[in-house]
Amino acid sequence: MVADVATSTNLPTSSQAITGHTGVHYEIFVRAFCDSNGDGIGDLNGVTSKLDYLRDLGVSAIWLMPINPSPSYHMYDVTDYYGIASEYGTLDDFRRLIREAHQRGIKVILDFVINHTSRQHPWFVEACKSKDNPYHDWYVWMSQQEINSLNIATREITADSQERNPWHRVPGAPFSEKYYALFWSGMPDLNYDNPAVRAEIYKAGKFWLTEVGVDGFRLDAARHIYPDWEEPKNHQFWEEFGREMESVKPGAYTVGEVWTRAERIAPYFRGLKANFNFDLSLALQEIIGKERDTAGIIPMLLHNHTVFAQVNPQFIDAIMLTNHDQSRIGSVLNGNLSHLKVAANLLLTLPGNPYIYYGEEIGMLGAKPDENIREPFLWDVRKNDKNRSRWRRATYSTDATVTPLAQQQADPQSLYNHYKRLIHFRNSHPVLNDNLSQLEASGIQHKTVLAFVRRSGQRSVLVLHNLAKRGTEVLIYPQEAAEGRKIVLDTIGSARMVKGGNVRVPGYGCVVLE
Template sequence: MRFNLRYLLFSVALLAACNSDKPGSNPDPGPDPGKDIVDQVSQYDARPFDGQKRAGVFYEIYVRSFADSDGDGIGDLNGVTAKLDYLDDLGVAGIWLLPIYTCDSEHGYDVIDYTAVNPDYGTLADLENLVAEAHKRKIRVILDFVPNHTSHHSPWFVEACKSAGSPYRDFYHFSQTAKPGWYAVPSGTTDWFYQGVFDRSMPDLNYGPASSCEQSGAFVALTDAAKFWIDKGVDGFRLDAVKHIYDSDISAENPTWLNKFYTGLNAHFQGKSALGFDDIYMVGECWMATEQMAEYYKGLPALFDFTAWADRLLYALKNDHAKWFPKDMIAEREVFAAKRPDFIQATKLSNHDESRARTEVGGSHALSLERCKMAAAVLLTSVGSPYIYYGEELGFFGDKTDKGGDRNVREPMLWKPKAEDTERPTWISSTKNTDTGVGSVAVQAESAASLYNVYRKFLRLRNTYPALAEGAIALPEWFDDASSADKQVMAFYRTAGSEKLLVVHNVSGTQCSYAFEGDVVAPVADMNGVTFSSQGNSHTLAMPPYSSIIFEMQSR
């Protein structure tokens, strides 16, 4: 085993510290004027962060609820621009804006005009300014794009309804026979029906056979709209409901359509990236099991992993059952790689369509905050391309299944204590989920024990170490698949080039001991005060509840 001086000094300091507090406790001593507060999350000194955002972490923003720049109670694009320094400091390298187009709803997925900015959010010039300012901070901007349907107020649909001979008639699915999920045409050809899988207010677009979809009027119109945004500097798109573009979600039709859409726009994107990226960024919402989802990698380079990654991690946190999580991720990634070797696995804890992560892991239960810290640590040390939903870094609550539905998970961001927060949108009159038990950015920023600073710390680690940012994942050689011992602990290697890190998480509310062997170079970082003892290359960790530690290992 090779120790360096830094390792010995930290070991001595760590052993002294562990005797001063009850095992597993994590008191907040307050800011240390001699040390950046984010570095106080860990008792070890990681490699200094050089400012490069290697990790490519994205941050999801519901503009209506993020930041209000003009005092009208509604979040806007200028509000997002004003908070770019916050996002830059957090360490994100990209932002995903939920639909910003003209629409007829709060959510924005019923698009009226794909190239017009919702006046509630500002102007086209505001969007262009946001993109330019984001690029100055090396932050990409991607827009939510809706290929499955439009608003029933879209000029395309209004014209299509007027006559069976309308040039827009083929943009949608019409029939003179009523079917499940079909609705009577509201005007014009009222003896006809149209398809609207999600709602009567959102008629489905029709691209014809997937083999020739690029020749359809709807495909050309939608592609032209996307090119409009690329020419305005936008870096890519999140595609909504990609499994619903064609009726059969398990046929080759949807991946075929997606491949043509991506390929055509990628060609248009070439040479236009202000940040020097070779390809456009395009990620699909594909809520499916692993094997079915993998087929969609034939169409897109990136997909959100809803079931295998997020569901399994939340299960691990709620059931103290973490040991097999890395093994499951390795197996899943092998399935993806068989379809697309350069696949991007977009990971997240929750988003605008789901109950908030804190609610999922315990809600008002006292453990929910510690579980959220652990969820953040796993998200930012495991494989994948992480996304953070706004407010998740503060520990927002929100149950989508409760009265209020979507509004429960789209409440306004908390910048300062409510009484003095002039930037907080007020469009929702009742904000029950965030008014209690959630500290604002200003308050949490002052506490090394806050969830916000846990996110900042682990984002900094992921951006600093290539092995965390983009490295491979592997099980440690001592992993025993048949044993349930240490089931509350997950351990895995992350490697990139000559850099090898060992990551260990205790996801339970119980202190435990964990033994491993290997050539440790130095501890890199921890959370919640992990102590350890070593004899030769044998090591024993004393892991408090909801604790993590990362070691730099000797790479052979």
């Protein structure tokens, strides 16, 4: 067991680019995270007050879900691209958050929602006044005849949108055209064939990067900048977007939400530095519960990485267990502590840039609908918890179902301390902390063990995950691969090398050899 890795975070300095050795990223729903003023709503000052917690955990970047003004609780329908939602605070509060985060070696990534606006956005309000209004062409409009001729009146439900009927009429409008809104009628899609729209969005992005100081963007609905039938246009758009952002802030980080198979994700790496790996997320959920690699994760990743590298050899695979659109890993695994520790083991040793969804480190629960997977963070038992958000009454993550952070911090065997030890070990290791390290097959075949090699330059590690409860002996093949190797991480504390170079891997344990 590695006991001394928690003494140093080994985070990147502010001068380092956000690619390469960037550590672990942490996704925050501000409304649910920490309430600093007692109004029941999580806010930016609350996030600032918990930066020491995040630094201590070992986090190197935070991704804030949308913080722009919006009529919705989730804020994915923006009404002002230059403002801060009043219930979250002010622009000065956000600048202070960024300044304090940077002092702790933590980057700040902003959720930039540019596929669509709110229908309450002043642009769309103007667009609905007449076809001659200058803002009308800022959105996607078609007559019913045009829609029918293109056979696009309906669409198939996809993992990222349940909308089957994306065309909507404006009640009382002086024209009959319908507007396109992929997600729902309250989120009309912007028209990126209009140079004025591109110019305005680029201007807004540059504002946050240069005048406010964010380090990059998570790009919502990156696959849907153009409507489904024009998807190839997205690739050119993101190339241009990347160049525009890079022109004002070299090294600005971009990570896209592109929820589809690898061959269709790959072209997005021409403009975006990272993309989320939803296939891996679903595969991990499957194999942890079944306690065996039924998904063929390493062959899948080797294939996907080859596909990505053909487009961009510097691609960053953004990996996660779950995020704000998926039932929480805690509920997927029925709160099983051993399985949740295995999940952490996998997330923090597989190649790529890992993302933790707030509360995963304490085993928060939640299942669809979305509100139930965005419940308040449990800092302490309720009677002592002055920072707990009250934006909604929790259905899944309560004191009765989830041990609050304060109690987990005092328990060396808690899920929180398991995450903390793993993150600090990852941060301290030049191979595991290299987003651009190479994945290699291990040659090891065992029904309950997931094994792989990661290589960075001249260094490599062999990683062994026992997915099952029973300890097992792993034959390292070829035999010479075991020679000279030593155990540098043992999450359970009872792993050992045995005769012939084999390794005894404890049940639910992760062993790293170098």
